[in-house]
Amino acid sequence: MSADGPERLVDGYAQVVFDLDGVIYLIDRPIPGAVEAVGRLHAEGRAVAYATNNASRRSSQVADLLTGMGVPARPDEVLTSAAAAAELLRDRLPAGAPVLVVGAEALRAEIAAVGLTPVDRADDGPRAVVQGYGPQVGWTDLAEATVAVRAGATWIATNTDRTLPSGRGPLPGNGALVAVLRTALGRDPDVVVGKPEPALFATAARRVEGGRTLVVGDRLDTDIEGARRAGLDSLLVLTGVSDVPELLAAGPDRRPTFVARDLAGLFDPAAVVRVPGPPDAGGWSVTAHDGGLELTGSGSPLDALAVLCAAAWSTTAVPPVRAGSPDAARALAALGLPA
Known part of the structure:
Protein backbone atom coordinates (compact mmCIF):
# COMPACT_ATOMS: atom_id res chain seq x y z
CA MET A 1 0.00 0.00 0.00
CA SER A 2 1.21 3.51 -0.76
CA ALA A 3 0.06 4.84 2.61
CA ASP A 4 2.26 4.96 5.64
CA GLY A 5 1.21 3.01 8.71
CA PRO A 6 -0.47 -0.37 9.19
CA GLU A 7 -0.23 -2.98 6.45
CA ARG A 8 -4.04 -3.08 6.21
CA LEU A 9 -5.86 0.21 6.23
CA VAL A 10 -8.50 -1.00 8.66
CA ASP A 11 -5.90 -1.97 11.28
CA GLY A 12 -5.35 1.69 12.08
CA TYR A 13 -8.95 2.31 13.19
CA ALA A 14 -11.26 1.18 15.98
CA GLN A 15 -14.42 2.10 14.06
CA VAL A 16 -15.51 2.40 10.45
CA VAL A 17 -18.42 4.72 9.61
CA PHE A 18 -20.07 4.06 6.27
CA ASP A 19 -22.22 6.20 4.06
CA LEU A 20 -24.95 4.03 2.53
CA ASP A 21 -26.06 4.97 -0.99
CA GLY A 22 -23.12 4.44 -3.31
CA VAL A 23 -21.01 2.68 -0.66
CA ILE A 24 -23.02 -0.20 0.84
CA TYR A 25 -25.88 -0.33 -1.65
CA LEU A 26 -27.23 1.31 -4.78
CA ILE A 27 -30.96 1.98 -4.34
CA ASP A 28 -32.04 -1.52 -3.22
CA ARG A 29 -29.13 -3.80 -4.07
CA PRO A 30 -25.83 -4.25 -2.22
CA ILE A 31 -22.72 -3.11 -4.06
CA PRO A 32 -20.47 -6.08 -4.88
CA GLY A 33 -18.16 -6.85 -1.96
CA ALA A 34 -20.01 -4.68 0.57
CA VAL A 35 -21.73 -7.53 2.42
CA GLU A 36 -18.45 -9.39 2.75
CA ALA A 37 -16.54 -6.30 3.90
CA VAL A 38 -18.98 -5.44 6.68
CA GLY A 39 -19.19 -9.08 7.74
CA ARG A 40 -15.42 -9.20 8.00
CA LEU A 41 -15.36 -6.08 10.20
CA HIS A 42 -17.94 -7.62 12.52
CA ALA A 43 -15.99 -10.88 12.64
CA GLU A 44 -12.90 -8.94 13.70
CA GLY A 45 -14.84 -7.19 16.46
CA ARG A 46 -14.54 -3.69 15.00
CA ALA A 47 -17.19 -1.06 15.67
CA VAL A 48 -19.34 -0.24 12.65
CA ALA A 49 -21.74 2.66 12.12
CA TYR A 50 -23.76 4.06 9.24
CA ALA A 51 -24.34 7.76 8.60
CA THR A 52 -26.84 8.73 5.96
CA ASN A 53 -28.29 12.00 4.70
CA ASN A 54 -31.33 10.15 3.37
CA ALA A 55 -34.27 11.31 5.50
CA SER A 56 -36.82 9.00 3.89
CA ARG A 57 -36.19 6.09 6.30
CA ARG A 58 -35.97 5.81 10.10
CA SER A 59 -32.96 4.18 11.75
CA SER A 60 -34.90 0.97 12.38
CA GLN A 61 -36.01 0.85 8.73
CA VAL A 62 -32.44 1.36 7.52
CA ALA A 63 -31.25 -1.41 9.84
CA ASP A 64 -33.96 -3.73 8.51
CA LEU A 65 -33.03 -2.85 4.92
CA LEU A 66 -29.37 -3.61 5.55
CA THR A 67 -30.12 -6.84 7.36
CA GLY A 68 -32.34 -7.92 4.50
CA MET A 69 -29.39 -7.42 2.14
CA GLY A 70 -27.19 -9.62 4.29
CA VAL A 71 -25.53 -6.77 6.23
CA PRO A 72 -26.41 -7.29 9.91
CA ALA A 73 -27.18 -3.89 11.43
CA ARG A 74 -28.80 -2.58 14.59
CA PRO A 75 -30.88 0.61 14.74
CA ASP A 76 -28.41 2.15 17.21
CA GLU A 77 -25.65 1.77 14.59
CA VAL A 78 -27.58 3.94 12.11
CA LEU A 79 -27.34 7.73 12.26
CA THR A 80 -29.83 9.53 9.98
CA SER A 81 -30.25 13.20 9.16
CA ALA A 82 -33.98 12.84 9.88
CA ALA A 83 -33.36 11.77 13.49
CA ALA A 84 -30.69 14.44 13.94
CA ALA A 85 -33.05 17.14 12.64
CA ALA A 86 -35.81 15.99 14.97
CA GLU A 87 -33.47 16.05 17.98
CA LEU A 88 -32.32 19.56 17.08
CA LEU A 89 -35.92 20.82 16.91
CA ARG A 90 -36.80 19.01 20.17
CA ASP A 91 -34.07 21.01 21.89
CA ARG A 92 -35.23 24.31 20.38
CA LEU A 93 -39.03 24.12 20.60
CA PRO A 94 -41.54 23.53 23.40
CA ALA A 95 -43.15 20.11 23.63
CA GLY A 96 -45.99 19.64 21.17
CA ALA A 97 -45.00 22.58 18.97
CA PRO A 98 -46.24 22.29 15.36
CA VAL A 99 -43.60 21.55 12.73
CA LEU A 100 -44.38 21.61 9.02
CA VAL A 101 -42.80 18.52 7.46
CA VAL A 102 -41.73 18.47 3.82
CA GLY A 103 -40.53 14.96 3.09
CA ALA A 104 -41.26 11.30 3.59
CA GLU A 105 -43.37 9.64 6.29
CA ALA A 106 -40.17 8.65 8.10
CA LEU A 107 -39.37 12.31 8.76
CA ARG A 108 -42.87 12.89 10.14
CA ALA A 109 -42.41 9.88 12.41
CA GLU A 110 -39.11 11.22 13.75
CA ILE A 111 -40.72 14.60 14.52
CA ALA A 112 -43.59 12.89 16.35
CA ALA A 113 -41.20 10.61 18.21
CA VAL A 114 -39.49 13.57 19.93
CA GLY A 115 -42.82 15.02 21.13
CA LEU A 116 -43.46 17.59 18.41
CA THR A 117 -46.56 17.82 16.19
CA PRO A 118 -46.14 17.24 12.44
CA VAL A 119 -48.38 19.46 10.29
CA ASP A 120 -48.89 19.93 6.56
CA ARG A 121 -50.06 23.53 6.10
CA ALA A 122 -48.75 26.99 6.85
CA ASP A 123 -52.18 27.83 8.30
CA ASP A 124 -51.42 25.38 11.15
CA GLY A 125 -48.96 27.93 12.56
CA PRO A 126 -45.75 25.86 12.42
CA ARG A 127 -42.84 27.07 14.53
CA ALA A 128 -40.43 25.39 12.10
CA VAL A 129 -40.24 23.82 8.67
CA VAL A 130 -38.14 20.66 8.33
CA GLN A 131 -37.30 19.63 4.79
CA GLY A 132 -35.98 16.22 3.77
CA TYR A 133 -35.98 14.04 0.70
CA GLY A 134 -39.26 12.36 -0.20
CA PRO A 135 -40.10 10.94 -3.63
CA GLN A 136 -43.67 12.27 -3.40
CA VAL A 137 -42.75 15.86 -2.47
CA GLY A 138 -44.51 18.23 -4.87
CA TRP A 139 -45.27 21.86 -5.58
CA THR A 140 -48.00 22.09 -2.93
CA ASP A 141 -45.60 20.95 -0.20
CA LEU A 142 -42.96 23.44 -1.29
CA ALA A 143 -45.53 26.25 -1.50
CA GLU A 144 -46.76 25.61 2.06
CA ALA A 145 -43.16 25.60 3.29
CA THR A 146 -42.45 28.88 1.50
CA VAL A 147 -45.44 30.56 3.12
CA ALA A 148 -44.51 29.23 6.57
CA VAL A 149 -40.88 30.35 6.39
CA ARG A 150 -41.89 33.75 5.10
CA ALA A 151 -44.22 34.02 8.13
CA GLY A 152 -41.30 33.43 10.50
CA ALA A 153 -40.90 29.66 10.85
CA THR A 154 -37.34 28.38 11.29
CA TRP A 155 -36.21 26.48 8.18
CA ILE A 156 -34.27 23.26 8.81
CA ALA A 157 -32.92 21.16 5.93
CA THR A 158 -31.89 17.58 6.64
CA ASN A 159 -29.28 17.84 3.88
CA THR A 160 -28.45 19.64 0.67
CA ASP A 161 -27.33 16.72 -1.52
CA ARG A 162 -27.85 17.90 -5.08
CA THR A 163 -28.33 14.36 -6.39
CA LEU A 164 -29.08 10.79 -5.38
CA PRO A 165 -27.29 7.83 -7.00
CA SER A 166 -29.40 5.46 -9.08
CA GLY A 167 -29.00 2.71 -11.60
CA ARG A 168 -29.77 5.31 -14.28
CA GLY A 169 -27.26 7.84 -13.02
CA PRO A 170 -27.61 10.72 -10.55
CA LEU A 171 -31.19 11.91 -9.90
CA PRO A 172 -32.42 15.07 -8.09
CA GLY A 173 -31.81 14.91 -4.35
CA ASN A 174 -33.03 16.98 -1.42
CA GLY A 175 -30.61 19.76 -2.32
CA ALA A 176 -32.45 20.25 -5.60
CA LEU A 177 -35.71 20.70 -3.66
CA VAL A 178 -34.04 22.98 -1.12
CA ALA A 179 -32.90 25.07 -4.10
CA VAL A 180 -36.56 25.62 -5.04
CA LEU A 181 -37.27 27.21 -1.66
CA ARG A 182 -33.96 29.07 -1.74
CA THR A 183 -34.98 30.62 -5.05
CA ALA A 184 -38.49 31.44 -3.87
CA LEU A 185 -37.35 32.89 -0.54
CA GLY A 186 -34.09 34.50 -1.62
CA ARG A 187 -32.16 32.99 1.27
CA ASP A 188 -30.56 29.81 2.62
CA PRO A 189 -31.97 27.45 5.26
CA ASP A 190 -31.37 28.49 8.86
CA VAL A 191 -29.71 25.13 9.61
CA VAL A 192 -28.49 22.23 7.49
CA VAL A 193 -28.21 19.12 9.66
CA GLY A 194 -26.70 16.40 7.50
CA LYS A 195 -23.34 15.98 5.84
CA PRO A 196 -21.15 17.92 5.17
CA GLU A 197 -22.03 19.30 8.59
CA PRO A 198 -19.93 17.29 11.07
CA ALA A 199 -22.65 16.32 13.56
CA LEU A 200 -23.35 12.77 12.32
CA PHE A 201 -19.68 11.83 12.17
CA ALA A 202 -18.83 13.52 15.45
CA THR A 203 -21.63 11.60 17.18
CA ALA A 204 -20.28 8.33 15.81
CA ALA A 205 -16.69 9.14 16.78
CA ARG A 206 -17.69 9.77 20.40
CA ARG A 207 -18.82 6.15 20.65
CA VAL A 208 -15.25 4.85 20.48
CA GLU A 209 -13.57 7.18 22.94
CA GLY A 210 -9.83 6.85 22.60
CA GLY A 211 -10.05 4.99 19.28
CA ARG A 212 -9.68 6.32 15.76
CA THR A 213 -12.59 6.48 13.33
CA LEU A 214 -12.43 6.12 9.56
CA VAL A 215 -15.23 7.54 7.40
CA VAL A 216 -15.98 5.75 4.13
CA GLY A 217 -17.98 7.60 1.49
CA ASP A 218 -18.57 8.05 -2.21
CA ARG A 219 -19.19 11.81 -2.30
CA LEU A 220 -16.57 14.50 -1.90
CA ASP A 221 -19.13 17.23 -1.20
CA THR A 222 -20.82 15.44 1.71
CA ASP A 223 -18.96 12.41 3.08
CA ILE A 224 -15.39 13.59 2.62
CA GLU A 225 -15.97 17.24 3.46
CA GLY A 226 -18.01 16.16 6.49
CA ALA A 227 -15.21 13.90 7.68
CA ARG A 228 -12.67 16.71 7.32
CA ARG A 229 -14.91 19.08 9.29
CA ALA A 230 -15.16 16.44 12.03
CA GLY A 231 -11.38 16.00 12.07
CA LEU A 232 -11.53 12.38 10.87
CA ASP A 233 -9.64 10.39 8.24
CA SER A 234 -11.64 9.39 5.18
CA LEU A 235 -11.67 6.82 2.41
CA LEU A 236 -13.26 7.71 -0.92
CA VAL A 237 -14.61 4.70 -2.81
CA LEU A 238 -15.31 5.05 -6.52
CA THR A 239 -18.58 3.06 -6.47
CA GLY A 240 -20.99 6.00 -6.26
CA VAL A 241 -21.19 9.65 -7.21
CA SER A 242 -17.70 11.21 -7.16
CA ASP A 243 -15.28 10.13 -9.88
CA VAL A 244 -11.61 10.69 -10.66
CA PRO A 245 -12.05 13.99 -12.57
CA GLU A 246 -13.99 15.40 -9.61
CA LEU A 247 -11.30 14.16 -7.23
CA LEU A 248 -8.51 15.84 -9.21
CA ALA A 249 -10.45 19.11 -9.15
CA ALA A 250 -11.30 18.89 -5.41
CA GLY A 251 -10.47 21.82 -3.17
CA PRO A 252 -8.58 21.33 0.10
CA ASP A 253 -11.77 20.88 2.15
CA ARG A 254 -12.93 17.96 -0.04
CA ARG A 255 -9.77 15.87 -0.32
CA PRO A 256 -9.86 12.37 1.18
CA THR A 257 -7.06 10.69 3.10
CA PHE A 258 -7.30 7.51 1.01
CA VAL A 259 -8.89 6.34 -2.25
CA ALA A 260 -9.98 2.83 -3.29
CA ARG A 261 -12.14 1.46 -6.05
CA ASP A 262 -14.37 -0.27 -3.51
CA LEU A 263 -14.44 -1.62 0.04
CA ALA A 264 -11.72 -4.15 -0.70
CA GLY A 265 -9.39 -1.25 0.04
CA LEU A 266 -10.10 -1.67 3.75
CA PHE A 267 -8.29 -5.01 3.79
CA ASP A 268 -6.09 -5.27 0.68
CA PRO A 269 -2.99 -3.03 0.74
CA ALA A 270 -2.82 -3.17 -3.06
CA ALA A 271 -6.40 -1.90 -3.40
CA VAL A 272 -6.01 1.45 -1.61
CA VAL A 273 -3.74 4.46 -1.88
CA ARG A 274 -3.05 7.52 0.23
CA VAL A 275 -3.57 10.80 -1.60
Whole structure:
Protein backbone atom coordinates (compact mmCIF):
# COMPACT_ATOMS: atom_id res chain seq x y z
CA MET A 1 0.00 0.00 0.00
CA SER A 2 1.21 3.51 -0.76
CA ALA A 3 0.06 4.84 2.61
CA ASP A 4 2.26 4.96 5.64
CA GLY A 5 1.21 3.01 8.71
CA PRO A 6 -0.47 -0.37 9.19
CA GLU A 7 -0.23 -2.98 6.45
CA ARG A 8 -4.04 -3.08 6.21
CA LEU A 9 -5.86 0.21 6.23
CA VAL A 10 -8.50 -1.00 8.66
CA ASP A 11 -5.90 -1.97 11.28
CA GLY A 12 -5.35 1.69 12.08
CA TYR A 13 -8.95 2.31 13.19
CA ALA A 14 -11.26 1.18 15.98
CA GLN A 15 -14.42 2.10 14.06
CA VAL A 16 -15.51 2.40 10.45
CA VAL A 17 -18.42 4.72 9.61
CA PHE A 18 -20.07 4.06 6.27
CA ASP A 19 -22.22 6.20 4.06
CA LEU A 20 -24.95 4.03 2.53
CA ASP A 21 -26.06 4.97 -0.99
CA GLY A 22 -23.12 4.44 -3.31
CA VAL A 23 -21.01 2.68 -0.66
CA ILE A 24 -23.02 -0.20 0.84
CA TYR A 25 -25.88 -0.33 -1.65
CA LEU A 26 -27.23 1.31 -4.78
CA ILE A 27 -30.96 1.98 -4.34
CA ASP A 28 -32.04 -1.52 -3.22
CA ARG A 29 -29.13 -3.80 -4.07
CA PRO A 30 -25.83 -4.25 -2.22
CA ILE A 31 -22.72 -3.11 -4.06
CA PRO A 32 -20.47 -6.08 -4.88
CA GLY A 33 -18.16 -6.85 -1.96
CA ALA A 34 -20.01 -4.68 0.57
CA VAL A 35 -21.73 -7.53 2.42
CA GLU A 36 -18.45 -9.39 2.75
CA ALA A 37 -16.54 -6.30 3.90
CA VAL A 38 -18.98 -5.44 6.68
CA GLY A 39 -19.19 -9.08 7.74
CA ARG A 40 -15.42 -9.20 8.00
CA LEU A 41 -15.36 -6.08 10.20
CA HIS A 42 -17.94 -7.62 12.52
CA ALA A 43 -15.99 -10.88 12.64
CA GLU A 44 -12.90 -8.94 13.70
CA GLY A 45 -14.84 -7.19 16.46
CA ARG A 46 -14.54 -3.69 15.00
CA ALA A 47 -17.19 -1.06 15.67
CA VAL A 48 -19.34 -0.24 12.65
CA ALA A 49 -21.74 2.66 12.12
CA TYR A 50 -23.76 4.06 9.24
CA ALA A 51 -24.34 7.76 8.60
CA THR A 52 -26.84 8.73 5.96
CA ASN A 53 -28.29 12.00 4.70
CA ASN A 54 -31.33 10.15 3.37
CA ALA A 55 -34.27 11.31 5.50
CA SER A 56 -36.82 9.00 3.89
CA ARG A 57 -36.19 6.09 6.30
CA ARG A 58 -35.97 5.81 10.10
CA SER A 59 -32.96 4.18 11.75
CA SER A 60 -34.90 0.97 12.38
CA GLN A 61 -36.01 0.85 8.73
CA VAL A 62 -32.44 1.36 7.52
CA ALA A 63 -31.25 -1.41 9.84
CA ASP A 64 -33.96 -3.73 8.51
CA LEU A 65 -33.03 -2.85 4.92
CA LEU A 66 -29.37 -3.61 5.55
CA THR A 67 -30.12 -6.84 7.36
CA GLY A 68 -32.34 -7.92 4.50
CA MET A 69 -29.39 -7.42 2.14
CA GLY A 70 -27.19 -9.62 4.29
CA VAL A 71 -25.53 -6.77 6.23
CA PRO A 72 -26.41 -7.29 9.91
CA ALA A 73 -27.18 -3.89 11.43
CA ARG A 74 -28.80 -2.58 14.59
CA PRO A 75 -30.88 0.61 14.74
CA ASP A 76 -28.41 2.15 17.21
CA GLU A 77 -25.65 1.77 14.59
CA VAL A 78 -27.58 3.94 12.11
CA LEU A 79 -27.34 7.73 12.26
CA THR A 80 -29.83 9.53 9.98
CA SER A 81 -30.25 13.20 9.16
CA ALA A 82 -33.98 12.84 9.88
CA ALA A 83 -33.36 11.77 13.49
CA ALA A 84 -30.69 14.44 13.94
CA ALA A 85 -33.05 17.14 12.64
CA ALA A 86 -35.81 15.99 14.97
CA GLU A 87 -33.47 16.05 17.98
CA LEU A 88 -32.32 19.56 17.08
CA LEU A 89 -35.92 20.82 16.91
CA ARG A 90 -36.80 19.01 20.17
CA ASP A 91 -34.07 21.01 21.89
CA ARG A 92 -35.23 24.31 20.38
CA LEU A 93 -39.03 24.12 20.60
CA PRO A 94 -41.54 23.53 23.40
CA ALA A 95 -43.15 20.11 23.63
CA GLY A 96 -45.99 19.64 21.17
CA ALA A 97 -45.00 22.58 18.97
CA PRO A 98 -46.24 22.29 15.36
CA VAL A 99 -43.60 21.55 12.73
CA LEU A 100 -44.38 21.61 9.02
CA VAL A 101 -42.80 18.52 7.46
CA VAL A 102 -41.73 18.47 3.82
CA GLY A 103 -40.53 14.96 3.09
CA ALA A 104 -41.26 11.30 3.59
CA GLU A 105 -43.37 9.64 6.29
CA ALA A 106 -40.17 8.65 8.10
CA LEU A 107 -39.37 12.31 8.76
CA ARG A 108 -42.87 12.89 10.14
CA ALA A 109 -42.41 9.88 12.41
CA GLU A 110 -39.11 11.22 13.75
CA ILE A 111 -40.72 14.60 14.52
CA ALA A 112 -43.59 12.89 16.35
CA ALA A 113 -41.20 10.61 18.21
CA VAL A 114 -39.49 13.57 19.93
CA GLY A 115 -42.82 15.02 21.13
CA LEU A 116 -43.46 17.59 18.41
CA THR A 117 -46.56 17.82 16.19
CA PRO A 118 -46.14 17.24 12.44
CA VAL A 119 -48.38 19.46 10.29
CA ASP A 120 -48.89 19.93 6.56
CA ARG A 121 -50.06 23.53 6.10
CA ALA A 122 -48.75 26.99 6.85
CA ASP A 123 -52.18 27.83 8.30
CA ASP A 124 -51.42 25.38 11.15
CA GLY A 125 -48.96 27.93 12.56
CA PRO A 126 -45.75 25.86 12.42
CA ARG A 127 -42.84 27.07 14.53
CA ALA A 128 -40.43 25.39 12.10
CA VAL A 129 -40.24 23.82 8.67
CA VAL A 130 -38.14 20.66 8.33
CA GLN A 131 -37.30 19.63 4.79
CA GLY A 132 -35.98 16.22 3.77
CA TYR A 133 -35.98 14.04 0.70
CA GLY A 134 -39.26 12.36 -0.20
CA PRO A 135 -40.10 10.94 -3.63
CA GLN A 136 -43.67 12.27 -3.40
CA VAL A 137 -42.75 15.86 -2.47
CA GLY A 138 -44.51 18.23 -4.87
CA TRP A 139 -45.27 21.86 -5.58
CA THR A 140 -48.00 22.09 -2.93
CA ASP A 141 -45.60 20.95 -0.20
CA LEU A 142 -42.96 23.44 -1.29
CA ALA A 143 -45.53 26.25 -1.50
CA GLU A 144 -46.76 25.61 2.06
CA ALA A 145 -43.16 25.60 3.29
CA THR A 146 -42.45 28.88 1.50
CA VAL A 147 -45.44 30.56 3.12
CA ALA A 148 -44.51 29.23 6.57
CA VAL A 149 -40.88 30.35 6.39
CA ARG A 150 -41.89 33.75 5.10
CA ALA A 151 -44.22 34.02 8.13
CA GLY A 152 -41.30 33.43 10.50
CA ALA A 153 -40.90 29.66 10.85
CA THR A 154 -37.34 28.38 11.29
CA TRP A 155 -36.21 26.48 8.18
CA ILE A 156 -34.27 23.26 8.81
CA ALA A 157 -32.92 21.16 5.93
CA THR A 158 -31.89 17.58 6.64
CA ASN A 159 -29.28 17.84 3.88
CA THR A 160 -28.45 19.64 0.67
CA ASP A 161 -27.33 16.72 -1.52
CA ARG A 162 -27.85 17.90 -5.08
CA THR A 163 -28.33 14.36 -6.39
CA LEU A 164 -29.08 10.79 -5.38
CA PRO A 165 -27.29 7.83 -7.00
CA SER A 166 -29.40 5.46 -9.08
CA GLY A 167 -29.00 2.71 -11.60
CA ARG A 168 -29.77 5.31 -14.28
CA GLY A 169 -27.26 7.84 -13.02
CA PRO A 170 -27.61 10.72 -10.55
CA LEU A 171 -31.19 11.91 -9.90
CA PRO A 172 -32.42 15.07 -8.09
CA GLY A 173 -31.81 14.91 -4.35
CA ASN A 174 -33.03 16.98 -1.42
CA GLY A 175 -30.61 19.76 -2.32
CA ALA A 176 -32.45 20.25 -5.60
CA LEU A 177 -35.71 20.70 -3.66
CA VAL A 178 -34.04 22.98 -1.12
CA ALA A 179 -32.90 25.07 -4.10
CA VAL A 180 -36.56 25.62 -5.04
CA LEU A 181 -37.27 27.21 -1.66
CA ARG A 182 -33.96 29.07 -1.74
CA THR A 183 -34.98 30.62 -5.05
CA ALA A 184 -38.49 31.44 -3.87
CA LEU A 185 -37.35 32.89 -0.54
CA GLY A 186 -34.09 34.50 -1.62
CA ARG A 187 -32.16 32.99 1.27
CA ASP A 188 -30.56 29.81 2.62
CA PRO A 189 -31.97 27.45 5.26
CA ASP A 190 -31.37 28.49 8.86
CA VAL A 191 -29.71 25.13 9.61
CA VAL A 192 -28.49 22.23 7.49
CA VAL A 193 -28.21 19.12 9.66
CA GLY A 194 -26.70 16.40 7.50
CA LYS A 195 -23.34 15.98 5.84
CA PRO A 196 -21.15 17.92 5.17
CA GLU A 197 -22.03 19.30 8.59
CA PRO A 198 -19.93 17.29 11.07
CA ALA A 199 -22.65 16.32 13.56
CA LEU A 200 -23.35 12.77 12.32
CA PHE A 201 -19.68 11.83 12.17
CA ALA A 202 -18.83 13.52 15.45
CA THR A 203 -21.63 11.60 17.18
CA ALA A 204 -20.28 8.33 15.81
CA ALA A 205 -16.69 9.14 16.78
CA ARG A 206 -17.69 9.77 20.40
CA ARG A 207 -18.82 6.15 20.65
CA VAL A 208 -15.25 4.85 20.48
CA GLU A 209 -13.57 7.18 22.94
CA GLY A 210 -9.83 6.85 22.60
CA GLY A 211 -10.05 4.99 19.28
CA ARG A 212 -9.68 6.32 15.76
CA THR A 213 -12.59 6.48 13.33
CA LEU A 214 -12.43 6.12 9.56
CA VAL A 215 -15.23 7.54 7.40
CA VAL A 216 -15.98 5.75 4.13
CA GLY A 217 -17.98 7.60 1.49
CA ASP A 218 -18.57 8.05 -2.21
CA ARG A 219 -19.19 11.81 -2.30
CA LEU A 220 -16.57 14.50 -1.90
CA ASP A 221 -19.13 17.23 -1.20
CA THR A 222 -20.82 15.44 1.71
CA ASP A 223 -18.96 12.41 3.08
CA ILE A 224 -15.39 13.59 2.62
CA GLU A 225 -15.97 17.24 3.46
CA GLY A 226 -18.01 16.16 6.49
CA ALA A 227 -15.21 13.90 7.68
CA ARG A 228 -12.67 16.71 7.32
CA ARG A 229 -14.91 19.08 9.29
CA ALA A 230 -15.16 16.44 12.03
CA GLY A 231 -11.38 16.00 12.07
CA LEU A 232 -11.53 12.38 10.87
CA ASP A 233 -9.64 10.39 8.24
CA SER A 234 -11.64 9.39 5.18
CA LEU A 235 -11.67 6.82 2.41
CA LEU A 236 -13.26 7.71 -0.92
CA VAL A 237 -14.61 4.70 -2.81
CA LEU A 238 -15.31 5.05 -6.52
CA THR A 239 -18.58 3.06 -6.47
CA GLY A 240 -20.99 6.00 -6.26
CA VAL A 241 -21.19 9.65 -7.21
CA SER A 242 -17.70 11.21 -7.16
CA ASP A 243 -15.28 10.13 -9.88
CA VAL A 244 -11.61 10.69 -10.66
CA PRO A 245 -12.05 13.99 -12.57
CA GLU A 246 -13.99 15.40 -9.61
CA LEU A 247 -11.30 14.16 -7.23
CA LEU A 248 -8.51 15.84 -9.21
CA ALA A 249 -10.45 19.11 -9.15
CA ALA A 250 -11.30 18.89 -5.41
CA GLY A 251 -10.47 21.82 -3.17
CA PRO A 252 -8.58 21.33 0.10
CA ASP A 253 -11.77 20.88 2.15
CA ARG A 254 -12.93 17.96 -0.04
CA ARG A 255 -9.77 15.87 -0.32
CA PRO A 256 -9.86 12.37 1.18
CA THR A 257 -7.06 10.69 3.10
CA PHE A 258 -7.30 7.51 1.01
CA VAL A 259 -8.89 6.34 -2.25
CA ALA A 260 -9.98 2.83 -3.29
CA ARG A 261 -12.14 1.46 -6.05
CA ASP A 262 -14.37 -0.27 -3.51
CA LEU A 263 -14.44 -1.62 0.04
CA ALA A 264 -11.72 -4.15 -0.70
CA GLY A 265 -9.39 -1.25 0.04
CA LEU A 266 -10.10 -1.67 3.75
CA PHE A 267 -8.29 -5.01 3.79
CA ASP A 268 -6.09 -5.27 0.68
CA PRO A 269 -2.99 -3.03 0.74
CA ALA A 270 -2.82 -3.17 -3.06
CA ALA A 271 -6.40 -1.90 -3.40
CA VAL A 272 -6.01 1.45 -1.61
CA VAL A 273 -3.74 4.46 -1.88
CA ARG A 274 -3.05 7.52 0.23
CA VAL A 275 -3.57 10.80 -1.60
CA PRO A 276 -1.72 12.82 -2.56
CA GLY A 277 1.21 10.49 -3.11
CA PRO A 278 4.89 11.31 -3.57
CA PRO A 279 5.84 12.58 -7.05
CA ASP A 280 7.17 9.18 -8.11
CA ALA A 281 4.73 6.80 -6.38
CA GLY A 282 4.68 3.25 -7.70
CA GLY A 283 6.88 3.94 -10.70
CA TRP A 284 4.83 6.84 -12.06
CA SER A 285 5.74 10.47 -12.61
CA VAL A 286 3.83 13.51 -13.81
CA THR A 287 5.34 16.50 -15.59
CA ALA A 288 3.89 19.73 -16.89
CA HIS A 289 4.07 19.70 -20.66
CA ASP A 290 2.49 22.02 -23.26
CA GLY A 291 -0.16 23.33 -20.88
CA GLY A 292 -1.12 19.91 -19.54
CA LEU A 293 -0.02 17.14 -17.19
CA GLU A 294 1.73 14.17 -18.76
CA LEU A 295 1.74 10.81 -16.96
CA THR A 296 4.68 8.52 -17.67
CA GLY A 297 6.04 5.30 -16.17
CA SER A 298 4.24 2.13 -15.21
CA GLY A 299 2.50 0.57 -12.24
CA SER A 300 -0.97 0.29 -10.76
CA PRO A 301 -3.70 2.77 -11.76
CA LEU A 302 -4.23 3.69 -8.09
CA ASP A 303 -0.58 4.65 -7.70
CA ALA A 304 -0.93 6.73 -10.86
CA LEU A 305 -3.93 8.42 -9.24
CA ALA A 306 -1.87 9.31 -6.16
CA VAL A 307 0.74 11.00 -8.35
CA LEU A 308 -1.91 12.79 -10.39
CA CYS A 309 -3.55 14.12 -7.22
CA ALA A 310 -0.23 15.52 -6.06
CA ALA A 311 0.25 17.33 -9.36
CA ALA A 312 -3.34 18.50 -9.78
CA TRP A 313 -3.70 19.73 -6.20
CA SER A 314 -0.58 21.88 -6.54
CA THR A 315 -2.24 23.97 -9.27
CA THR A 316 -5.04 26.50 -9.10
CA ALA A 317 -6.87 24.99 -12.07
CA VAL A 318 -6.57 21.37 -13.16
CA PRO A 319 -4.91 21.19 -16.60
CA PRO A 320 -5.75 18.37 -19.00
CA VAL A 321 -4.06 15.03 -18.32
CA ARG A 322 -2.56 12.94 -21.09
CA ALA A 323 -0.54 9.76 -21.37
CA GLY A 324 3.15 9.73 -22.19
CA SER A 325 3.34 5.98 -22.73
CA PRO A 326 1.10 2.98 -23.54
CA ASP A 327 1.13 1.93 -19.87
CA ALA A 328 0.04 5.43 -18.90
CA ALA A 329 -2.77 5.32 -21.45
CA ARG A 330 -4.05 2.08 -19.94
CA ALA A 331 -3.86 3.53 -16.42
CA LEU A 332 -5.78 6.66 -17.42
CA ALA A 333 -8.44 4.54 -19.11
CA ALA A 334 -8.78 2.43 -15.96
CA LEU A 335 -9.30 5.64 -13.98
CA GLY A 336 -11.97 6.93 -16.37
CA LEU A 337 -9.74 9.65 -17.80
CA PRO A 338 -9.21 10.25 -21.54
CA ALA A 339 -5.67 9.38 -22.63
